[in-house]
Amino acid sequence: MTSVSGVGYSRSLFPALSTKPSRSPSRRVASVIRNAVSVEKKSFTLDKSEEIFNAAKDIIAKMGERYTEMADTFNSFNEDVHSMEESVATAMETFRSDLEKLQANMKNRDEERKKLIEELVARVDEVEDLKTRELMPGGVNSPVRAFKSVGGQPIVFDSVKGSRMWDVDGNEYIDYVGSWGPAIIGHADDKVNAALIETLKKGTSFGAPCVLENVLAEMVISAVPSVEMVRFVNSGTEACMGALRLARAFTGRQKVIKFEGCYHGHADSFLVKAGSGVATSAFPTPLACPKGPPLTP
CATH class of the missing domain: 1.20.5 (Single alpha-helices involved in coiled-coils or other helix-helix interfaces)
Known part of the structure; x- marks a missing residue:
């Protein structure tokens, strides 16, 4: 009978076994899979x-x-x-x-x-x-x-020429009045001035008839067919007074028809209801005009 007592194993002859248990094949496969997934x-x-x-x-x-x-x-x-x-x-x-x-x-x-x-x-x-x-x-x-x-x-004027007028202050105006008629051809016309200068050399006033009166009368009669004869006067008032006397003498009538509110001269009979209310200070007839008895035809 073989006895085994006292028989031992040397480390040099047999390597020491690991203390950790060895992995099983399934665990190794799982490890590989985890590594691959990682x-x-x-x-x-x-x-x-x-x-x-x-x-x-x-x-x-x-x-x-x-x-x-x-x-x-x-x-x-x-x-x-x-x-x-x-x-x-x-x-x-x-x-x-x-x-x-x-x-x-x-x-x-x-x-x-x-x-x-x-x-x-x-x-x-x-x-x-x-x-x-x-x-x-x-x-x-x-x-x-x-x-x-x-x-x-x-307005006090100093000079005139043509249709222009200048006052003493040098202001210029356009003349729409024409000196109330006589300046119908304008003021200070050169031809008129020249004729006046030549006439003035003969004198300023004769106090008697002169040739130029007859020349002017012929011009007026030829220009106005209804005018047969001419009497020259100094103003419109004188002309109206002469015309009124001539009419009364020719007709034998006393009453004369006039335009109410119009100016026909400065004689008393012409100022009856003459001019506008403003021009006559709202009085129909100037206070200075005499009030005679009513005239009979």
């Missing part, structure tokens, strides 16, 4: 990161382009605002300039108006001075020249 995950993560990075890079690029567009838009807007500011500044400067010119013109007009008023006041003072001298009633030689009927003041 590697796949890492690979997937890298690919996904690269894709995300590229997408982010594209987004950043697009944001950069958008930023560039926004910057260009802002710069354009800034330029527009700057241009608008310049336009507004120019417009304001023009407005200020125009306003200054307007104010200057208004000031000049105010000064001109003030000067004109001063001149008018001076003229009125001059006229009033003439009145206070009592040289002429109202400072004029006929009521119509006083301009009272239209609320005016007498």
